[in-house]
Amino acid sequence: MTEAGVEDLRKELLFSALRGSDGDSSLAFTIFRELATSIVEGRLRPGHEVNSAELARRFSTSRTPVREALLLLERESLVIVPPRRRPYVSPVDMRQVREIYEIRGSLYGLVSELVVARATDEEIDGLRAWQKVLADDAERGDVHGYFWHNVGFRNAEASLSQNGELQRRLSSLGLQMHRFRHLSLSLPGRLLHSVADHERLVNAYADRDAPLAAAVSRSLVLRGYRAIERSGQV
Amino acid sequence: MTEAGVEDLRKELLFSALRGSDGDSSLAFTIFRELATSIVEGRLRPGHEVNSAELARRFSTSRTPVREALLLLERESLVIVPPRRRPYVSPVDMRQVREIYEIRGSLYGLVSELVVARATDEEIDGLRAWQKVLADDAERGDVHGYFWHNVGFRNAEASLSQNGELQRRLSSLGLQMHRFRHLSLSLPGRLLHSVADHERLVNAYADRDAPLAAAVSRSLVLRGYRAIERSGQV
């Protein structure tokens, strides 16, 4: 699992949110991906106004594909497009963070139940492999690696749920979450707690204990929320 | 609660899915609402090809607003827009039905937990009032009324969860679900089971019993799924 592997996960994150929308060609989608990345990674600040004419110049296109890109961004709740007014990068406040974490906690609880019901033993071994990588990252204090490998673990779980709609919704939520999620893991002591939870989760999978897996999975998400809440930042 | 009240709920259903998108004026949105209604109510069959040029003629506009409307429909998973190909009304298969019910069950479980935690006693009394209307509909065998009052009950619950993101996602799911949900309730005996579950749910609210409320709420959704599954129709 090299640094290149981490880079792949980064691409994958944005890719999966795309699925079900336009093809990956088309100007609109290219612009969408570019802007989505900028927003998620914080280069475009909340509240920043996005001007369709200016974007059209920047990407050397007309305003039509830009408009469509803005609609795609709105669908991911990254941009707000008020009627007849300038679109702007959607703000993130503490309330929205809480709301998203609540939803995510519930849905990952569901994922865990479905994994218990549907994954093969080999697939659960695969999850354990991910978990080992996480433990290793934590031991080395590699927050960046931990962050993205965690994304990988989550994606793997979601895929094992055998519920495509669920996967799509989670990746959409994930896109939004990555605007503030890094805050959670950079707090001292978080990594070790998180590692312990992951281990408990994988064990619950191996024991085919659906209620326990769901509870651990959910508390894992909520622990992340409480960390952000306590830090007071957003 | 007259027939007009039912009609209002119908509008509300489609309205709430709109929120967060374009304003309610704008041609694109008008076209979106019109087509969404047609699809949800079954006048536009799954697989039916939608031609942007023809729609433009029908609504006396250019193709630009039509294209945007199609993107909005795609966001609600009502239409599939393959790149460079004709868009068509998205098909519904048994797998997708299962996936959506699984998600909805989980999210309504969350709603119930949040209602227990956040709703006032008066608000819970309000839910009991809805429940009484449902019981009345069931006794009279009024499937149509029951169907839409059920939507009202669900919306009321969602609103009490004090989680706007959750509300938005549920109403989006609800839009999709209404393409096949009516199948569930028209099965014999369903209404009475459903009424009993609603009563247990409201009682759990009154007792502030979060785990019970969540479990009942979820099983209520899943029972609907199993009814469709057994009927074999889609």
Added chain:
DNA sequence: CTCTCCCGAAGTGTCGACACCTTGCGAATA
């Protein structure tokens, strides 16, 4: 008779233009 290739009809993606609306600055007024 079947299969392949080609071509025309039709549809999509993109473009530049135009009218209307919003917004912020500055002039006119009290």
Added chain:
DNA sequence: TATTCGCAAGGTGTCGACACTTCGGGAGAG
């Protein structure tokens, strides 16, 4: 000086047009 009104600049929503792609049928080869 503070406040209101009006206007100009800039932006959005919509339009009609054009090139490229896809799809289906029909001609021609085997």
